[in-house]
Structure formats: C-alpha cells, structure tokens
Amino acid sequence: MYDLVIKGGTLVDARHDLEAPRDIAIEAGRVAEVAPEIAADKARETYDATGKLVMPGIVDTEVHIPSGSGPTTAHRQLARAGVTTALDFADFRGVLVDLPQAGAGITVGGIQVIGTYPDRLPSADEVDEQIGMVLREGALGIKILGGHYPSTPEATALMIERGNRSGVFVGYHCGTATAPSTLEGLRQAPELIGNRAVQIAHINAYLRARPPTW
Secondary structure, eight states, rough: OOEEEEESOOOGGGGTEEEEEEEEETTTEEEEEEEEEGGGEEEHHHHHHHTEEEOOEEEEEEOOOOOOOOOHHHHHHHHHHEEEEEOOSOOHHHHHHGGTTTOOOOEEEEEEEEEEEEEOOOHHHHHHHHHHHHHHTOOSSEEETTSSOOOOHHHHHHHHHHHHHOOOOOESSOOBTBTTTHHHHHHHHHHHHSSSSSSSSSSSSOOOOOOOOO
C-alpha cells in the first residue's frame, strides 16, 4: 500500500515532455507510480489535486534572500511557489546564519562573492585560496560581482577560469572596470567566458523578500 496518492491533477513533467491528467503514488518519500488512474484504496492517504498542476519540485537557480536581519518571508514565498531547492546569489554567509529560523523546509544552497580586483590582476594561487575558503564555509561556488564592484577584465576572466578549473558553480554579474553593467558589459562577457561554464546573473526572475513588519 502506498503512503499517498495525489489524484485528479494535471502532471507537468518537462523531463518526459508530459502535460496530462495523471495520478501519482508516493511511497517512502519517492514517486512509486504514475498512471491515468490509481485507486484511492491503494494508499493510506489521498490528496485531491483536481484543478491544480502537479510538478516536480522547482529548482530556482537565482534568488536573493535577505540576510542578517532574522527570519524573512522569502522561504515561505518560495515554498508556496513550488520551489523545493533554491540557489542564493547574494550573501550566502548571512543566509546560513538565518536559515535555521526559516522553518519552510526547503533546501537552500549558495554562492559567495570573491574578489574584487578593480586595479590589479591577482595570482591564480590567490584566487584559488579564495575559492577554497568559501567552499570550506559551505558555499557551492563563487559569484563575480562585476555589476556593483567591477574587477578588471583580466581579473574577471581569471576568476572564471579558476572557478571552472576547481569544478565549482560560477555566477557572473556582468560588468568590468572597462564595461558597465549594461548591454556593453553583456557583450563583453563572451570574450571573458570563452567556452567555460558560467551562469549570468539576473537573466532569470528572482525573489527578494523583506523582513516582516510585525
């Protein structure tokens, strides 16, 4: 017998190119069966999802969760939108401090800013040391904060290269000391990135939530 059957909803499953009415059976926290019809008596509990979309947990690859000011509404807003995993692009050190009080049950990873180098080219060892430090603190990778605190193009390219060499997630807010965070900075980005793996910040929508006022 299954733990739960979700009945009557429209399943949206991008991996299998599916958008259709389906019932979903859950056993031990995992999807055990997906079918047009699963009998309610096959589960200890049923949930009526008629008129609703049912989909795998959403991974939001860029959010800005306020930090350093105690619990916020951000985690609840993400959970209510169907997000089960989020990647914070702001201040992961602060997010880690506040996360135990969030109480929304979502998984939050984060990247941490390194640099900046507005007037010099650091050594590869210096960048590697920064990457190692943020990884030891629990970050999944690095953010290059070009838009607000730009580094030289050469330093930006080096941070991208060292991040990829380390196998960590690299986020880049476009902009350098020679190109502002506008279309000019976006046009410069391919020259600095080359064929390396980078997520450009602020292309997708993201969430900013302020602390509650009560």
